[in-house]
Amino acid sequence: MFGIWGHHKAAEITYYGLHALQHRGQDGAGVAVSDGSTLKLHRGLDLVNDVFKDASFPELNGHAAIGHVRYGKKAEDEIDSVQPLLFRSQTGSMALALVGSIMNAYELKGELEEDGSILQTSSDTEILAHLIKRSKKETTEEAIIEALQKVTGAYAFLMLKEDRMYVALDPKGIRPLSIGKLGSGYVIASETCAFDLIGASFEREVSPGELLTINNTGVTSTYFSSGETRRICGMEYVYLSRPDSDLNYVNVHTSRKEMGIELAKEAPAEADVVTGVPDSSISAAIGYAEQSGIPYEMGVIKNRYIGRTFIQPSQELREQGVKMKLSPVRGIVEGKRVVMIDDSIVRGTTSRRIVKMIKDAGAKEVHVRIASPPIESPCYYGIDMSTREELIAANYSVDEICKQIGADSVAYLSTKGLEKAIIKKRTASQGICNACMTGNYPVLHQKEKNKSCMQ
Ligand code: 5GP
Ligand code: SF4
Ligand code: MG
Numbered sequence: 001m002f003g004i005w006g007h008h009k010a011a012e013i014t015y016y017g018l019h020a021l022q023h024r025g026q027d028g029a030g031v032a033v034s035d036g037s038t039l040k041l042h043r044g045l046d047l048v049n050d051v052f053k054d055a056s057f058p059e060l061n062g063h064a065a066i067g068h069v070r071y072g073k074k075a076e077d078e079i080d081s082v083q084p085l086l087f088r089s090q091t092g093s094m095a096l097a098l099v100g101s102i103m104n105a106y107e108l109k110g111e112l113e114e115d116g117s118i119l120q121t122s123s124d125t126e127i128l129a130h131l132i133k134r135s136k137k138e139t140t141e142e143a144i145i146e147a148l149q150k151v152t153g154a155y156a157f158l159m160l161k162e163d164r165m166y167v168a169l170d171p172k173g174i175r176p177l178s179i180g181k182l183g184s185g186y187v188i189a190s191e192t193c194a195f196d197l198i199g200a201s202f203e204r205e206v207s208p209g210e211l212l213t214i215n216n217t218g219v220t221s222t223y224f225s226s227g228e229t230r231r232i233c234g235m236e237y238v239y240l241s242r243p244d245s246d247l248n249y250v251n252v253h254t255s256r257k258e259m260g261i262e263l264a265k266e267a268p269a270e271a272d273v274v275t276g277v278p279d280s281s282i283s284a285a286i287g288y289a290e291q292s293g294i295p296y297e298m299g300v301i302k303n304r305y306i307g308r309t310f311i312q313p314s315q316e317l318r319e320q321g322v323k324m325k326l327s328p329v330r331g332i333v334e335g336k337r338v339v340m341i342d343d344s345i346v347r348g349t350t351s352r353r354i355v356k357m358i359k360d361a362g363a364k365e366v367h368v369r370i371a372s373p374p375i376e377s378p379c380y381y382g383i384d385m386s387t388r389e390e391l392i393a394a395n396y397s398v399d400e401i402c403k404q405i406g407a408d409s410v411a412y413l414s415t416k417g418l419e420k421a422i423i424k425k426r427t428a429s430q431g432i433c434n435a436c437m438t439g440n441y442p443v444l445h446q447k448e449k450n451k452s453c454m455q
Contacts (some may be wrong), residue, residue: 001100001160002194003066003179005214006185010034010272011042011060012200014067017187018048020194021318023242024099027072032095034162035062039093041086045070047080063185064165066158068097071384084160087133092161093161094132098125098433099190100155100175105445107152128157141213144168145224148211154233154381154433155444156190158205164215171225172432172442174233175210176247179219186214191209191245205248230430231442235383238372239280239343249426253283258421259413260287260341263382267411268292269367271337275299276352277326284371285341294339297331300354326354334362344372345401345412348392352405359406368407373415373437374398380441381433429451 004010011033018029029051030043039084040060044051048069068083092103102108104122109119109127135143140434144159144166154174159166162389167188169177180187182200189195189345206212209225233240243253243361263284270319276285289296303325317386338358345351374393388394392401402410415434422432435441 001066001097001156001158001188001190002166003064003097003160003165003188004182004185005064005187006216007182008061008063009057010062010065012057013187014181015048015052015055015057016198017189017194018067018069020197020242021069021190024240025069025071025188027198028070028079029068030070030082030084031062031065031067032084032086032097032160033059033062033065034095037162039086039088039095039160041084041095042443043079043084045082051248066095066160066165068158071382075443076160078121079299081121081125083123083125083157084124084127084317085121085125087129089133094129096129097124097156097158098128098155100153100170101380102127102153102155103380104150104152117303124153124155125337129149132159132311138191140164141166141211141222141257144211145222148224152443158188163219164213167206167212167355168224169206169208169210170443171204171209171228173230173248173435174229174442176232176236176241178207178246179182179203180207180210186219188428189271191240191241191247193245196244199217202246224328230427231433232422232430233381233383234372234422234432235336235344235379235433235436236419238418240383245282247428250422250424255421256281256283256371257290259285259343259418260289261291262287262417262421263341263354263369263371263411263413264288264291266414266417267369269294269337269339269409269411270370271339271365271367273297273299273332273336274339275332275358276341277343277350280303280345281341281371284343288339288341288369288371292339297329299324299329299338299358300342301329302326326357328357328361330361333358337365337367338363339367339369340407341369341371343370344375345370346375347390348401348405351407355406358390364410366406368402368410370412371420372413373434374412375436375438377436380437381435381443383436 028045029048032052084097131147156175156177157168180195180200274289276282376394
């Protein structure tokens with residue numbers, strides 16, 4: 001998600017911002033822009049570059065814009081749910097974008113429909129739009145606060161009106177969201193790498209439960225929820241974010257490297273080389289090598305023209321994707337005992353393929369080390385990590401996983417090790433969300449609530 005206020009090329013800058021955030025979603029992209037009196041929208045079901053290939057930026061003129069890249073949930077890939085969503089009315093229009101998930105969407109949708117609202121998409125974002133629109137409150141700000149107080153979830157939220165922009169972060173700050181400055185204007189992004197690309201400077205993190213209003217007189221801040229400790233998503237550091245981003249004041253590469261260092265302390269291996277699965281586990285592999293004294297080598301290389309394997313719709317395509325994407329470097333692994341670092345195991349597809357690939361290339365032994373704890377529970381906060389049935393660690397022990405992926409040994413980073421790599425002095429009073437690894441959900445889903453009632 002990206003937003004900008006106070007720049008004459010707002011839509012174009014948003015396009016560049018979304019480029020930097022492309023890794024966060026490849027299934028669609030959109031930009032809504034305001035010229036002070038009208039909102040315009042341009043969106044498509046494709047990569048940022050393709051969606052804006054035929055866009056005319058002079059036509060999308062305006063001083064403010066919000067943009068979004070879509071991380072598709074299966075079967076709802078229609079253009080109508082590509083964000084931002086734009087709602088027009090006689091009293092003014094609004095464009096909304098949300099990253100994350102509204103967990104009580106089903107209940108809220110029921111209430112809205114009972115009240116006569118007709119929802120057109122399956123998107124959580126539309127629910128928020130209706131809640132805001134139906135509010136009897138006097139100001140939009142009050143209406144947003146009322147709506148957000150009805151919502152349970154983990155989200156970063158942007159809303160653009162003709163003459164102002166609103167920015168909000170969920171009460172536990174599970175999703176990342178930063179604010180920066182570009183000249184006299186303001187920029188908002190899920191990751192700070194978007195600021196670097198457009199030459200903006202980082203100002204601060206948006207706080208949990210905070211609602212910012214940005215207009216031509218500047219930024220004002222208020223809270224729709226307060227007093228909660230931040231629990232930023234651990235997987236953002238493990239896998240999702242770009243290494244050059246700083247999330248919650250901690251650099252992602254540095255934190256990944258520390259995961260590797262901790263992993264080497266917790267789970268040493270007797271080996272000749274350390275290698276990582278590009279790109280997301282390279283930082284952890286460097287850390288593991290540094291700590292263990294075993295040299296880091298590029299044992300696996302990546303075809304850079306193929307997208308992220310995980311985000312393919314079917315298992316069949318995913319398996320094919322891995323084959324097309326990664327190749328072993330025979331000269332590096334042949335005859336060697338290899339430590340193979342990956343950032344995470346979800347279904348086990350990547351690890352199984354890579355172990356086989358490295359062994360086929362002549363490696364004597366392959367010791368798999370995973371720079372995060374086993375993923376055993378689903379994520380309800382907007383990361384599509386699939387169901388329990390598909391999660392290999394939810395169904396098999398580490399020994400069984402080792403056999404299944406054909407490795408000589410397997411070990412994971414501990415939850416303590418992960419926390420140590422993410423929580424720093426400045427954030428010492430905070431925690432992280434590690435619900436997919438521990439089942440300890442910072443915001444309870446109805447299903448988990450029922451379960452804990454029964455216990
Ligand atoms: P698996 O192949 O075990 O199903 O998934 C783990 C691999 O997919 C890792 O190499 C990781 O880098 C990559 N991956 C891609 N998308 C995601 C995601 O959203 N979450 C996690 N944990 N890993 C992902
Ligand atoms: Fe992130 Fe996992 Fe928490 Fe989801 S459950 S927000 S992926 S740490
Ligand atoms: Mg990977």
